[in-house]
Amino acid sequence: MARLPIWLRLAAGATFAFLYVPLAVVVAYSFNDSRLNAEWVGFTLDWYRVLFADQEMLLAARNSLFIALVSSLAATGLGTLAGLAMHRYRPPWLPLLVITPVAMPEILLGVSLLVFFIQVLHLTLGLLSVVLAHITFSIGFVAIIVRARLAGMDESIFEAARDLGANPWQTFRLVTFPLILPAVVAGFLMAFTLSIDDFVITFFTAGVGVSTLPLQIYSMIKIAVTPEVNAVSTLLMLLTLVLVAAASRMDRSFMKGGA
Amino acid sequence: MALLELHDVTRRFGDFEAVKDVSFAVESGEFFTLLGPSGCGKTTILRMVAGFDRPDGGRILLDGRDLAATPPEKRPIHTVFQSYALFPHLSVGRNVAFPLRMAGLPEGEIRRRVGETLEQVHLAELADHYPHEISGGQKQRVALARGLVNRPRLLLLDEPLGALDLKLREEMQLELIKLQREVGVTFVFVTHAQNEALALSHRIAVMNRGRIEQLDVPSRIYGFPQNRFVADFIGNCNLLEARVVDRRDGELGLEAEGLGEIRAPATDRPGSTGVLALRPEQVRIHAGGDGENDQDNRFPGTVRDFLYVGDVTTYQVVLDNGFRLSALRANDAPGRARFFEIGDRVTVSWARQAGHYVPD
Secondary structure: OOOOOHHHHHHHHHHHHHHHHHHHHHHHHHOEOOOOOOOOOOEOOHHHHHHHHOHHHHHHHHHHHHHHHHHHHHHHHHHHHHHHHHHHHOOOHHHHHHHHHHHOOHHHHHHHHHHHHHHHOOOOOOHHHHHHHHHHHHHHHHHHHHHHHHHOOOOHHHHHHHHOOOOHHHHHHHHHHHHHHHHHHHHHHHHHHHHHHOOHHHHHHOOOOOOOHHHHHHHHHOOOOOHHHHHHHHHHHHHHHHHHHHHHHHHHHHHHHHO | OOOEEEEEEEEEEOOEEEEEEEEEEEOOOOEEEEEOOOOOOHHHHHHHHHOOOOOOEEEEEEOOEEOOOOOHHHOOEEEEOOOOOOOOOOOHHHHHHHHHHHOOOOHHHHHHHHHHHHHHOOOHHHOOOOHHHOOHHHHHHHHHHHHHOOOOOEEEEEOOOOOOOHHHHHHHHHHHHHHHHHHOOEEEEEEOOHHHHHHHOOEEEEEEOOEEEEEEOHHHHHHOOOOHHHHHHOOOOEEEEEEEEEEEOOEEEEEEOOOEEEEEEOOOOOOOEEEEEEOHHHOEEEEOOOOOOOOOEEEEEEEEEEEEOOOEEEEEEEEOOOOEEEEEEEOOOOOOOOOOOOOOEEEEEEOOOOOEEEEO
16 A cells, blocks of 8 residues: 555544544543542542442443343344345335434434323333334344345345245345345444444433433433543443444455455 | 247336247257347346246246246256356355255265266366355356256356356357257357357357347358348348349349449349348458459459458458458468558459348
8 A cells, every 4th residue: 555645644643533532531531540530640440340339330231231132133133124125125215214213313213202102102111112212223224234235246146046946935044144144243233332322312212210321321420420430431432342343344244245 | 849938928128128029949958049139138038937037928838838837946947147146155065056955855965966066067176165266267167067966957048158258268168068968958048149159059049129030050040141130240241232133043143232233142032122141251352353263253442451360361342333341361371471451452252152142
């Protein structure tokens, strides 16, 4: 690769700094031996100890993981089917229907889900309503990823399977599914990441009884940004990074197999 | 009874008739080719025979049985796709084993047949490789092996050599002929390359705009085109617009546009108009004034251009009356690349028995 001119590298460096310095500050302060996010005093793991002793926080974490797991599994199943349908039958209205929740402002989706759950379904807000809400906004992401994978593939591969004696179900099981699997896994990881980070929609649909990590963090910083918040944010960041890295790795193997 | 029969098969896409009332029969063991320019309907026919598409009218029979209600996986017909369509997530061996697995053969039998077939296409050592690890020519062989491994009644080949470079293509042509003879499976081959069709086929159906223009053995397709399209599409051809003025002694007297009266083998009656199809290799070119048989059709002219391709050179000659003709001459003189240069005065001539008059 050609060497980039110095000014371009400086500009790139500044952009990355703008993106990542705030995150680095949070990580740094989570190890700071001081109650205040003011100056560096010394290294400590105390805030992580405090965090893991905080029952409310642990419960919120458990809720978050449960919601993320269940909603992303359901969204992966439905989104994969939607992606397949968009690709195979190409109805002009389907992409619009599937992708609209992705583009919709979160606050709008949150409010309308709240009204729908209470007024129409007469549902008591709780884990179930949050899971349902998260499924609605995740399906579109999975569907888009799966469809992109299918769009890059040679259609005659599927015809070849039929031609060589596989019925439609065998074709799906032995050819289509293995080929879209990287996209399905990437979609799942994407949905999981979106769910575990979500604040706005969760805020509207969780009700009073249920808290998730983002809700818990928000309620704590109403008072002050404590080092404990830094600690939990750092852990959440770490989890997200791992998921994003895994998803992009899937995406890469998916480029390779697509040819 | 013919193995495959098409009766008045028609396929429309909206207002466009891709295939119009096409009928033909393919005999068992035959190498049959559908030849035509892109968009002529040949691939649509192949897809209907394979079962990926349905005719809007007419019937397709295999061994006398109508295929209309049979899905692709139930037809004893396999396809070699233009893109090869190998399964990218399966090794070469597993690709070839796929149709046998679907047929439910026992594992030992599958292993034996896969080994045998890979041997036949010289790929035994690549069984564990994946499609993205092998070359285009090797993919082509895998696709062939996969199509032939469980001995279909019919193998359809959709421009299978189109993606290969020239040298490899010629190699594969010879191998296809050999393979087809060895396994005895009936081939229906689709191509737009006329030389490929002539080299490979027992019979050729030349297609244009959804119809068959001529169905015959290669030598007759080349030597006796039935109409202007076939004459023009197959090989290079001089097309001389002409009108028949008389017929005697098994010969036609033609009034050819720009040439005056010439003689040609008799194929039609006086009064008709059409073209005389004259192959460049039938036209002799010699230095101006050299004596030749007076019985031939002879015209003086000037070399305008030439196309040197190594073994032969095709000369464009402008006759003194302004008419242009292509003449081909083998570069067979030792120590000489070609015989004539641009601007040379020459005489072109052809035997009265040469050429083929095609009435409109």
